[in-house]
Each structure stands twice: as C-alpha cells, then as structure tokens.
Amino acid sequence: MSKELPLSGLLVLEFSQFMAGPSAGLKLADLGARVIKIERPGSGEAGRKIAIKNMFIGEDSLVFHTINRNKESYTANLKDPTDLQKVKQLIRHADVMTHNFRPGVMEKLGLAYAAVRNIHPKLIYADVLGYGKEGPWANKPGQDLLIQSVSGLTYLTGNKDDAPTPMGLAASDMFTGGHLVQGILAALIQREKTGIGCQVSVSLLESTLDMQFEALTTYLNAEDQAFKRAVKGSAHPFLGAPYGVYKTKDGYLAIAMMPLVKLATALKVELPSDFKAPSSRFEKRDGIMAFFQKILLGETSQSWQEKLEAQGIWCAEVLDYDRLLNYEGFKVLGMDQKVFTSDGTKIHTTRCPVRMDGERIFSGKSAPKAGEHTRAIEKEFDLV
Amino acid sequence: MKRPLEDILVLDFSQFLSGPSASLRLADLGARVIKIEQPGSGDSCRALYASNVEMNGDSSIFHAINRNKQSYQVNLKEGPGREKVYRLIQKADIVIHNFRPGVAERLGIGYAQVKEINPEVVYGEISGYGKEGPWKNRPGQDLLVQAISGLMQLSGNAGAGPVPMGLAVVDLLAGIHLSQGLLACLYRKMRSGQGGLVEVSMLESISEFQFESVTTYYQDGGQALERTKISNAHPLLGAPYGLYQTADGYLALAMGSIPQLGALLKCDDLLRFRTVDSWFDRRDEIKEILKQHLLSATTTAWLAVLEPADIWCADVLTWDRLFDHDAFKVLQMIQEVRMSDGYCFKTTRCPIRINDQFLTSELGTPKLGEHTTLIDQELAMK
Numbered sequence: 001m002s003k004e005l006p007l008s009g010l011l012v013l014e015f016s017q018f019m020a021g022p023s024a025g026l027k028l029a030d031l032g033a034r035v036i037k038i039e040r041p042g043s044g045e046a047g048r049k050i051a052i053k054n055m056f057i058g059e060d061s062l063v064f065h066t067i068n069r070n071k072e073s074y075t076a077n078l079k080d081p082t083d084l085q086k087v088k089q090l091i092r093h094a095d096v097m098t099h100n101f102r103p104g105v106m107e108k109l110g111l112a113y114a115a116v117r118n119i120h121p122k123l124i125y126a127d128v129l130g131y132g133k134e135g136p137w138a139n140k141p142g143q144d145l146l147i148q149s150v151s152g153l154t155y156l157t158g159n160k161d162d163a164p165t166p167m168g169l170a171a172s173d174m175f176t177g178g179h180l181v182q183g184i185l186a187a188l189i190q191r192e193k194t195g196i197g198c199q200v201s202v203s204l205l206e207s208t209l210d211m212q213f214e215a216l217t218t219y220l221n222a223e224d225q226a227f228k229r230a231v232k233g234s235a236h237p238f239l240g241a242p243y244g245v246y247k248t249k250d251g252y253l254a255i256a257m258m259p260l261v262k263l264a265t266a267l268k269v270e271l272p273s274d275f276k277a278p279s280s281r282f283e284k285r286d287g288i289m290a291f292f293q294k295i296l297l298g299e300t301s302q303s304w305q306e307k308l309e310a311q312g313i314w315c316a317e318v319l320d321y322d323r324l325l326n327y328e329g330f331k332v333l334g335m336d337q338k339v340f341t342s343d344g345t346k347i348h349t350t351r352c353p354v355r356m357d358g359e360r361i362f363s364g365k366s367a368p369k370a371g372e373h374t375r376a377i378e379k380e381f382d383l384v
Numbered sequence: 385m386k387r388p389l390e391d392i393l394v395l396d397f398s399q400f401l402s403g404p405s406a407s408l409r410l411a412d413l414g415a416r417v418i419k420i421e422q423p424g425s426g427d428s429c430r431a432l433y434a435s436n437v438e439m440n441g442d443s444s445i446f447h448a449i450n451r452n453k454q455s456y457q458v459n460l461k462e463g464p465g466r467e468k469v470y471r472l473i474q475k476a477d478i479v480i481h482n483f484r485p486g487v488a489e490r491l492g493i494g495y496a497q498v499k500e501i502n503p504e505v506v507y508g509e510i511s512g513y514g515k516e517g518p519w520k521n522r523p524g525q526d527l528l529v530q531a532i533s534g535l536m537q538l539s540g541n542a543g544a545g546p547v548p549m550g551l552a553v554v555d556l557l558a559g560i561h562l563s564q565g566l567l568a569c570l571y572r573k574m575r576s577g578q579g580g581l582v583e584v585s586m587l588e589s590i591s592e593f594q595f596e597s598v599t600t601y602y603q604d605g606g607q608a609l610e611r612t613k614i615s616n617a618h619p620l621l622g623a624p625y626g627l628y629q630t631a632d633g634y635l636a637l638a639m640g641s642i643p644q645l646g647a648l649l650k651c652d653d654l655l656r657f658r659t660v661d662s663w664f665d666r667r668d669e670i671k672e673i674l675k676q677h678l679l680s681a682t683t684t685a686w687l688a689v690l691e692p693a694d695i696w697c698a699d700v701l702t703w704d705r706l707f708d709h710d711a712f713k714v715l716q717m718i719q720e721v722r723m724s725d726g727y728c729f730k731t732t733r734c735p736i737r738i739n740d741q742f743l744t745s746e747l748g749t750p751k752l753g754e755h756t757t758l759i760d761q762e763l764a765m766k
Binding site for chain 1: 386388389391392401409413414432436437439444445447448449513514516517518519522523525526527528529530531532533534536537538539540544545546547548549550551552553556557560561562563564565567568569570571572574575576578580581582583584585587588589591592593594595596597598599600601602603604606608609611616617618619620621622625626627629634636637638639660661664665694696697698699700701702703706709710711713714715717718729730731732734735736737738739740
C-alpha cells in the first residue's frame, strides 16, 4: 500500500556546514532524497566539532549527529585538482547541491552557479548566506546568535525591563533551512515543467526578518511605532492582555488571547470597570496582567487548567521535558526514534515532523563518519 | 519573471496563521491561492483582537499573512455552496485546512471526500496535537503549544521562570513543515501522478525545532535544562555565548575561545580558562567576568577589537537601527502592496530568491469574498 517517499530517486550534494544548510539536507533526506555530504578530508565539516554540553558520539558532537543523520559522507579536497575533478563528475549526477560558503568562495573553486550551470543546466543550486550577497555585511560571519542580534528579534522576547533576550536555540538557522527546502522543492517542481534548473538563495538575515513578518507589518503600518514587552509574563509585545504566562501555586500557566470578561467570569471574579473598554487590553496591559496574576497564584496549574478548559478558556500548564515526554498526549505522537551509528552506538533523537500518506517518517540511519562512503561513491559513480 | 509554482492552484480552508502562512509562501512562489472563507466574518484572523493596529478594516496580522491571495466566500454547510467548492476542488492541485480533528469531515472536505473528487490531490492539514490521544481536542494555539512543549525552558536567564518566544514560532514552523510536505508531494505527483496526504501538528513541529535539547535530554539520562545566570542565549552552550551590556548598548558573542577573547579584550581574568571543557563547566563564572569587563567600553569599541580577529560578534540592534543600516537597505526586504480599493501598506517580502531575483508581489489582501463572483464565473465557463 505504502507509496514511495516523495523525494525518492533524488540526489542531493551537501557542501553546507553547521546548522542551516544541513538542517535543509536532513529534511530532504527524510522526505526520501539521497543526501551526500561533501566534506574536507580528515576532520570533515566544521560542525562536527561544535558541541553542546560537551557531548560527543565518537569523534563528532551530538548536535552534528542529530542534524546529519540519514546522510552519506564523501570527502574531497576542493583545492586539489584531482579531487575537484571527481566532485565535478559527481555534480553531473546530482539534482540539487547546497552550500553555505561566504560570497566568493565557490567562485574561486570554479563551483559558482554560473560555472556549474554550464556543465549541468538541470541542477538546482542552492546557497545559504548570512546577510545576502551584496552590501557591507556580505562577508560577515553568518552565525545564528549574531543574526538574531542584528535582526531586532531579541527585543521581542522577555519582559519589559529585561535586556534584549535571544531565543534559546538556533532559531535563525532552523527557519533559514526551512525556507531553503521550500525554495529547492519549488525549483524541482518547476524543473519538471521546463527541464531547467535554477539557483535558489536564502540568507539568515532575510529569513529571520521573515520570521518577524507579522510584527514587522504591524510596526511598519502603525501610527505609533513604539512597542513594549509586558512588565511580567510577556509572551508577545504586540498582543494585549491577558496573553502571557502566569505563576500559579505550584508552577506556571499560559493564557492565550480572549475577551477579558470571559476570563474573569471563568475565574469567578468581577473585572474592574477600569479594564472594561476594549482598548484597555493594550493600554492597561500590565495592570490587567497583574490583576489576573494575583488570582492565579491561588491554585495549582493543574487545577486551573481543568477548571478553565471546561469553560472554553485557552490555557495550558507550562511543562518541562520531564513531564512533557512522559505524558500520553506526547507519547502517542511517536515523535522520537533511535538511530544507530556504523559502530553500533545508539542515539535517541527526534524524527521528521511531517507525516506522509498517513505514516510517520522514520529513518534509523545515523550521521556518517567523515569520508565513510567515499570509496563506495567513487566506485558507484565511476569517479576518476 | 516566471515563478516556479505558476499554474498551481491552492484551495486554502485554513484560518489564523499556521495554514495561511504556508499558503502565503506558495503564493509568493507563484501559485494561485484561493482562501475559502465562511459566511459571516470569514477567517477569524480578520478580526483577531490581537494586534491593536487595524488596517483598512482588518487586523494588521491578517494583512501580513494573507496578501497575494484571493478570497472566495461560501457556505460549506449548504448543498449549493458545497457543490461549488467541489467543482473548485476538481481543479485544485493542493487543498489545505487546519480545522480541529473531525471538522473537515463534517464540512464534507475531509481527505477521503476530497480524494473521491480529485484522486491526485495533494492534501495538507495542520492539527494542534495530532489526531489521536488525550490532547487531540485541545486548542492548537501558539502560546499554549509553546507552554506544553518545553520550549519556555530555553530562553531567558536562570530564575526567570518560563520565557515564551515573543512571536508565533509554533504556527510558523508548522506552516513551514506543511509547505515542505506539500511541495514534496506535489513533486511526486508531477513525476508519478501520485498525490497524497500531508499531516503536520503544531506539537510535533515545535518538538523537532528543539531537536538539539530533546536529543541531549534523551542522551544524558534526562538531566534538567539549565540556563545560565546571566546572558543566556542557549542552555546547552558554554561561555561566551550570549548578549552582554556595554557602555552604550549590547554586544553579542557567539562561540569562541575564552583565552583568545581574554587577550583581545585585555581581560586577564579570562586567560586561566584554558580547557574547552571549562568554557561550559564554568560558564557562569566566565560570563560574570565578561559582564563586568564589557561594561567599560562601547559596543563599537569592542567590535573594532574583535571583528578584525574574526571573533564571532555583533551589535544588538532594534528595528529602527537596523532599518537605517545600508546592509539592511540593500536587501530590499520591505515591499509595498496594494488592495483593490487602492489601500496600500508596507510589509516584508518572501525571503527566498530565485536566480538572484526577489519574489516580490504587489497584490494586497483580499476583502472578504472579493473574488467570489469572478471565481463563480470561471466555474460557469467550464
């Protein structure tokens, strides 16, 4: 019954390193493509050494393993003419190639789109940049936290008096990788119609601005452009009360947007007349949030959630991994999987979040060691 | 310019942000997107009492998400309305919805029903928490899914309590994942004639977003995540990773060697942290030293020392300061779009470039039902 994974038969060459490009490669791999990382001999891509919590699996960091599972590795020294020749031969077999070198690097190697297109017009050539190809920042390092910092993003999270607050994970990388996949897939669809490939480009900065598109559109068209995070429990600077996080007797409760009267009624309190005008949700946001905060301290999160949900209030207890991962509501998703390295080490990680034809997509294949598949690939494609 | 998804027809029954953000991307990539809106007020996001900025009768957020689309208003609960929708479905390449489990079926547009009419359809749906299990009927709202997913442990400093990300990150990711699945499936359809069903849930999408910290949790025996006391930017990374106050603003420092930083910044206290392990194990101590030291000069002064040495660092900008910068202007990230009544507004453009061309679009947001007559006429012609 099962249909083939949608991208089966496609060959992707990944010259990308670190997170953004490789996260796109992972998604293409999980959707059925064959992804070969092109890495430097010996140490492989630089992301192999970037560790979180000093955790390694063999030679490579755990984070490298999570973002590069389900791929193969071919090592080549792109500055060596013989190796470069082999890579160019391999490119002729590819449907897609991705890279995230700074502007100019691929040109020097003779692997810029203009050159590659001549030998392989059907190729989809994808580049991930930090800040776009031109302008004064074009050669700056495109690193996640730095992009978050220059993009304005850090002024959206946290409370009013907090310092600018970054998102505590590689948000720019992940969104950029997501956009790259969108562009690559659209280009593949176009190629089915026209027979011709194209170049797809994304940058961390443009993608991180796109991530803020709702807030930016609001900001660009508002008469008064000033905006503030809430004093306490802030969850979105452009949303009015009660939107935010509240402390309870034993933890925290998140409350989404809703009419204040509805919330007050559910909590069995009278909404002060001060807060009754619709505009007060914004103008008196901090006062309103403080008002509800006082009440919510009175009971446990679980108790509030049961009481409020029964009355159609959009709320949720704030969970940590210990609790989330053990809830039936999470377990039923089957969101985790185990992958095994070629020497048998088990890594417990997450799976592709997209379900296809009613099935979850699992893959037990781990990240490759640097150069693990070089010989097999040379033989298969007759690279000399 | 020719866009990659030209000639692709998308019927979008979804509301709010997750589904509509996916169809916005498809529209910018060249597809024709028709929003199917219910009688009365249409997509609830039009009136969403969320932003306090109303633009030409609808919320600013609705405009951001729904430009470059058409609106077809129809009552799905009545025979004639449903009949018209079925004829549209026959022509559609992609159908999208984000109703709670069971609702699409009741409206006659569940996958089985749609496939009956259009066997090759690429059908996408977004749920909050999947379609089975005890949470399936809970409201799939961004902040609530952030709360449940563990995401609020990652941002902010130790002791700050749960810190949500200040935008609708879950909706956006679910929209990205949906569009990826839809496009992959459409590619398969073009090659083999096989459409299919693409399902995404907000909770699965935001769990994958945390793949680093979830994998770490599984691998280290379930240790609790710890944010640093100050300058936290990622609970699993060592010093200096974070933002630091300077004499006149803030400085971002990504991964880097602590002794090298110490030498460049003339901060001798940092020279003793020689091992890479210590940059993680003693990160609170290192961050405290950096905090004290970096207050003594301006951001520009620090950048002038660090950038030439290839240290990963940056100024921390507000939108105002970013917009003034040539590096932002050269991106031409802001575009102006126009509605049929002449109302113009500014918004961001699609972040993807094809052959070095921007995918801009001048088409504004549709008024509720603006294209109903036009589309009815198109249907009558066939």
